[in-house]
Amino acid sequence: MVKRSAGGPVVALLLGFGDYQVQVTSGIDLALRERGVPLMGVCVDSFASTATSGLVLDFLRHGEARGVIILSDVAAAIRPDLRAALAESGTPVATIGVKYPESPCVSGENEPGMRALLAHLLDERGVRRPVLVRGSEDHPDSLLREELIRQECARRGIALDEDLVIDGRFMMKPTSDAMHQLLQRRRDFDAVIAFNDTSAMGAMAALRGHGFRLPEDVAVSGFDNLGIGAETWPPLTTVDQRLGDQGGIAVDLLFRLIAGERDVEDVVAGSRLIRRASTGVGELTVDQLLPISEAALTRTNLHENVLQVSIDMANCSCVEDLAAVLRSSLPEAKIARCFLALDPSEMAGSFGHAGPGEHQAALAFAYQDGRSEPPPEDAFPRHRLLPPSLRAELGTGNLVLQALSVEGRERGHLVYEMPDGYSPLAEMIRLELPRVVDTILSSQELHRYASALERMVAERTRELETANEALQRSVMLDGLTGVANRKAFDQSLEKGFRVGDGEHRRTALLMIDVDMFKAYNDHYGHLGGDAALKVVASCLDGVSRSASDLTCRYGGEEFAVILWDCDLRVAVRVARRFLRRLDRAAVPHEYSPVAPFVTASVGVAAAVITSGDDPRDLVKAADDALYKAKLQGRNRLVVAPDVARRRADAPSPPGSAEAACGTAIVGGRAPASSIAPKK
Numbered sequence: 001m002v003k004r005s006a007g008g009p010v011v012a013l014l015l016g017f018g019d020y021q022v023q024v025t026s027g028i029d030l031a032l033r034e035r036g037v038p039l040m041g042v043c044v045d046s047f048a049s050t051a052t053s054g055l056v057l058d059f060l061r062h063g064e065a066r067g068v069i070i071l072s073d074v075a076a077a078i079r080p081d082l083r084a085a086l087a088e089s090g091t092p093v094a095t096i097g098v099k100y101p102e103s104p105c106v107s108g109e110n111e112p113g114m115r116a117l118l119a120h121l122l123d124e125r126g127v128r129r130p131v132l133v134r135g136s137e138d139h140p141d142s143l144l145r146e147e148l149i150r151q152e153c154a155r156r157g158i159a160l161d162e163d164l165v166i167d168g169r170f171m172m173k174p175t176s177d178a179m180h181q182l183l184q185r186r187r188d189f190d191a192v193i194a195f196n197d198t199s200a201m202g203a204m205a206a207l208r209g210h211g212f213r214l215p216e217d218v219a220v221s222g223f224d225n226l227g228i229g230a231e232t233w234p235p236l237t238t239v240d241q242r243l244g245d246q247g248g249i250a251v252d253l254l255f256r257l258i259a260g261e262r263d264v265e266d267v268v269a270g271s272r273l274i275r276r277a278s279t280g281v282g283e284l285t286v287d288q289l290l291p292i293s294e295a296a297l298t299r300t301n302l303h304e305n306v307l308q309v310s311i312d313m314a315n316c317s318c319v320e321d322l323a324a325v326l327r328s329s330l331p332e333a334k335i336a337r338c339f340l341a342l343d344p345s346e347m348a349g350s351f352g353h354a355g356p357g358e359h360q361a362a363l364a365f366a367y368q369d370g371r372s373e374p375p376p377e378d379a380f381p382r383h384r385l386l387p388p389s390l391r392a393e394l395g396t397g398n399l400v401l402q403a404l405s406v407e408g409r410e411r412g413h414l415v416y417e418m419p420d421g422y423s424p425l426a427e428m429i430r431l432e433l434p435r436v437v438d439t440i441l442s443s444q445e446l447h448r449y450a451s452a453l454e455r456m457v458a459e460r461t462r463e464l465e466t467a468n469e470a471l472q473r474s475v476m477l478d479g480l481t482g483v484a485n486r487k488a489f490d491q492s493l494e495k496g497f498r499v500g501d502g503e504h505r506r507t508a509l510l511m512i513d514v515d516m517f518k519a520y521n522d523h524y525g526h527l528g529g530d531a532a533l534k535v536v537a538s539c540l541d542g543v544s545r546s547a548s549d550l551t552c553r554y555g556g557e558e559f560a561v562i563l564w565d566c567d568l569r570v571a572v573r574v575a576r577r578f579l580r581r582l583d584r585a586a587v588p589h590e591y592s593p594v595a596p597f598v599t600a601s602v603g604v605a606a607a608v609i610t611s612g613d614d615p616r617d618l619v620k621a622a623d624d625a626l627y628k629a630k631l632q633g634r635n636r637l638v639v640a641p642d643v644a645r646r647r648a649d650a651p652s653p654p655g656s657a658e659a660a661c662g663t664a665i666v667g668g669r670a671p672a673s674s675i676a677p678k679k
Helices: 019-035 054-061 072-077 080-089 110-124 140-155 172-183 197-209 227-231 243-258 286-314 319-329 388-395 424-475 486-496 517-541 568-585 615-631 643-648
Strands: 010-014 039-043 067-070 093-096 105-108 130-134 165-167 191-194 219-221 238-240 267-269 272-274 337-342 360-368 371-373 398-406 409-417 504-514 550-555 558-564 600-610 636-639 663-665
Touching: 010 019, 010 072, 019 039, 019 197, 019 227, 019 243, 019 398, 054 080, 054 398, 054 409, 067 243, 093 243, 105 110, 105 243, 110 140, 110 191, 110 219, 110 238, 110 272, 130 140, 130 172, 130 197, 165 172, 172 197, 191 197, 197 219, 197 227, 243 267, 286 319, 286 424, 319 337, 319 360, 319 424, 337 388, 337 424, 360 388, 360 409, 398 424, 409 424, 486 550, 486 558, 486 615, 504 517, 504 568, 504 615, 517 550, 517 558, 517 568, 558 568, 568 600, 568 636, 600 615, 600 643, 615 636, 615 643
Parallel strands: 010 039, 010 067, 039 398, 067 093, 093 105, 105 267, 130 165, 130 191, 191 219, 600 636
Antiparallel strands: 238 272, 337 360, 337 409, 360 371, 398 409, 504 558, 504 600, 550 558, 636 663
């Protein structure tokens, strides 16, 4: 069994902080203050939930509570997981209005108050056709109150009309809806007996909406004597169950258990009838109207504040926005202390570890006495509720714990000081915060996911671009030699010849043919021929001047080199360097009549490109020069006449390097003067 905290708070398990819970917890708080013990109101999940909050279970399992008081509205929320957590921790339990195994219970005495109410309605006011607004199904108070009404009516010979029995579930909206449905088919009743004041408020709203005067046409009564009943119009006749006293008695029962006392018996608190104007008792005086008017004005202002804060919270896009809204609205909500903790994985920054197997939390907002301090950054065990630097706050005053859970997903928790009296704004913040936090964090998750997706798409795009570039390069490369292929050659020439009007560009072209290559293939085989072509390509590629130059395999044993931004003399030097490199490579070719090594013939042509020039002219000029080199005995280069002059059919200037074809024999061993044109 878990060791309980000797200095921990007493926990009141409840579903919310309406008038009923405020009155009961006020009595609990008063009794605990006399003992110097803090109170923590823990809001468990709603009736529609399928499981208790994991935070609440962790908090109870770890023995953080000194004792537990269960309020009657939690009866339907006591699920097996909550029972197991209480049993595991060994925490003493006392209840109010609902029986719990092996625990003492304090309850209101329904019978005296209800019988007094019925005597007032049936005997004094002459009610004969009442509407019964029952509470929650199978709730012991609801069942007992219905039974008492039936008994009192039967004793007076009044037959209850079962069509006038409706379910309000102890809540305003369900009661109002049920009354609207009833009023569409029946209007022949003279009273509404609601099983609590909240349901009575819903019935009164529906009756006014259908034109009924209260109490002239219909008398209305409630039960519990909540504060709102005295402030409504007309003030509500009700039964006072001494809810605050019940809270104090529950504390006495709990501390008898904590002290080790066994067989602590149940206690029933007395009740009394409160007659007011909703059943036609007396006339309203100015002194009575004034507080009702002030309360109405206060409720109007509160409604406007609640609506505005709700709108502000709905517009929050980040935790910082939410903190700003809380900081401005907490004083109006009469909340002196407020701490918001979230799952560390949802928050930016680095957090320490709470320990193996422990759920963690990290403080996102801290508010104390009108000041909002920067929260500490370290994570802490979730069941401890606050970080070590603030844990002393749990030992003072009366606090509320609310798990921030939406559809079973817990985002964090809220701890705040219980306001003095009912605060609609505080209740709205408590109810709305789980949804707002979930929306903010879900939006951030989507943003992070979208960013990750964008990064992934960008990365995949880069990979695809790289792969596409590689594919394009492979399409443009000769598979044997690794230099560019004929397609790349054609595209490069076509693109390079695109010049604008008034623009010009120099270029040169080498056309190369490996001498006597068929004989080489015939005697050395195709594998040997492939190896020889690779050597030729390597020699050509090695004489390139820049990345803009393009070495290509033109076809078979033919190659080409495009030299952009290059004049004829430079092109001739490049061709000679190639022939020297090939000569140094000394690839044996004993079946060549030209030389004992592999040699090549080269045709060189140059042009000044202007708008509209055709690249085929340059190719033809270089190819013609290559043909002449082969006719003149191979293993040499021949320079073509200037392409522009040739195209215009104009003679070259005498003595120019472009005036006629020249030759260079035996590549690298030929003297430089041997390439000069013959006179």
